[in-house]
Amino acid sequence: MGTTKDPNLRGSLEEESSHHGDILQFNTEDSAETVPEKVLAGMQWASSNLTHDWIYSSVDDDMVVHVENLVEYLNTLLVPEDTNVNIRPCYEQLPIVCVYSYQAKDSPNRIPFSKWYVSYGKMSGSYWPKHCRGGMYLMSVEMAGRIFHISRKTPYLYLDDVWITGYMRRKLNEGDCNIMVRLRKLFNKKFLSKVV
Template sequence: MVKLKKTDAILLAVICLVVVNIVYVQKYINGKSGSKTTPFVSRQTTTPLVNEQENKPGYNFIVQPNLTRNCETKCPNYQDQSHCRIFVFIKSACSGVHKRNMIRSTWASVSYIEGCVFMTTFVMGNPLNDTKAAVKQEMSVHSDILQYDGPDDYRNITTKTLAGMHWATANLKSEDIYISADDDIVVDIIKLQRAIQQFNETRAANSWPEFPIICGLGLMKGFLPHRINKSKWFISTDEYRWPSYPNFCLGGMYATSISVLSQLLEIGRSTRPLHLDDVWITGILRSKLGLPDTMLVTSDHSLSVHLDGFSGMNAEQSLTKVRQNWTPIFNSLTNETCFCN
């Protein structure tokens, strides 16, 4: 039997220890890499942890809208490529079909107005209930739904907004106008279209490199985070540590170009999301992009009416309220308006 020298024995022991550690670490790494994380925020109502360094969700779209909508027969100018195009992405819950139908029968019924194509799309998630078949049936009738395979609850509203942003930047032109809207507002589309024209002229007059962000419901300045955790708008200091937010648009409605939207989306890939989508997108991301407060603009005229979630109203009362606000807008429409929905 060969006897090892003391130094050889020590060296052999060290080598064995190193090998054992390498095997252990490799098993640990393999185990970690084998557990895939979901690209979406949890469907739970509480806010889960989000990777602060990356926000690169892979969106699987179950249902997508039809951009043509076959409007040419009713609206001959609909496909004229020289005209501006306005796309409204409405955040909607799968269960909110009555709200979608109210919108379809009022302000979203307009398809063309004073030289601009006008199109609405409802963005919704994939709920864990039996509404899937109903959504497919609804889509077969209306062709205006964008459904992604992700959460549909309010706490994950930013994820839903991002889904619409991803689809818009992938399918629309850089000069097209993107509008984010809630499903409890009535849009004055004639004033909206004219405001877009006005700010196009303002952009040219001021040599702005991009189209501004139009706050259609309100511009918030010096707004303080809600630190009471029972609040619907609660934000902890871990999520956002500063004493006030950058100026931002209320999320009920805001508009910008697809060009600006794509840049905000790119900034968002390396920025921790907040569940307050309006603060995050038009405040935090805008600020990081470098788009100044002077390009966060409002119109001299009210562009929309907020109906506060139809609080205390049943379906019939909600419809009556929407029609009451829509009627004067409808009566103000010019002959250069076309309906094909």
């Protein structure tokens, strides 16, 4: 998470961190505009501190993940049932998996004053690259590190999902084989739900 100017919240965060040691904080104020930076800070930390047999995931704050089902899904996805290794990749070869929503052909919002408005000057094409839209996506720690490094030389776009899982993923020059929709036959409907 980012920083806060609220002294009460800051005190609560320090208490939580000292008691549980479960907070990663980067030195930018937390806001909707800084979400891409926050996600990339998490990718940087994960790729610097975790081994390549870990999975990195990004989950929106209005989602609830059933952890046991996630582990079962990942084990099914990563452990081949047959000898064709192209069907189910190992950790390092795991593409970005769009668990919540895969966007194969999504158009930029051209409505002025919309929260998601993007001008033609910022993006002139008719469609975004294939990407994961919000909710949840996951990838190998190795992929997270590669995306973090390429972000240092990729023009900023405040739409974090499009920027990270679309533009930067595409800059890895692997075509679209490094992104996939979740495999529905392996996916338990109780795995992920949106908080109402």
